Amino acid sequence: MTERKPPGVSFESWIDKQIRDAQARGEFAGLPGAGKPLPGGSDTSYDELWWIKQKMAREGLSVLPPTLALRKEAEDALTAAAAAPSEQAVRRIVEDINTKIRDMMFKPPPGPPLGLKPYDVEEILREWRERRTG
Secondary structure, rough: OOOOOOEEEEEHHHHHHHHHHHHHOOOOOOOOOOOOOOOOOOOOOOOHHHHHHHHHHHOOOOOOOOOOOHHHHHHHHHHHHHOOHHHHHHHHHHHHHHHHHHHHHHHOOOOOOOOOOOHHHHHHHHHHHHHOOO
């Protein structure tokens, strides 16, 4: 259990004392990165969300409004459909994205308007066949 702050002592002086005591015990000696600049320290402007941005970059996350993320996903789905190896794969890709587009169309938009409608599976298959034949 951690030590409790004694009554009548300010939080600042109590915390300062704990830090001084830990330094005296050598608990800060030999920490990784000791004596080195903080990563990303070359930028002189301060960004209070720097740690969130780094965490998201490490984990490959994005912060797009759902409608914009779906637009990107729809664009990627069309690219994937064009490169699909079979008609069945094209149909599955387009039907999956259409389901997501329909779901988004019937919900109140959480961000900018979607601006998409479901794709015509048969039209995309026709274009896919034309690219395959020549």
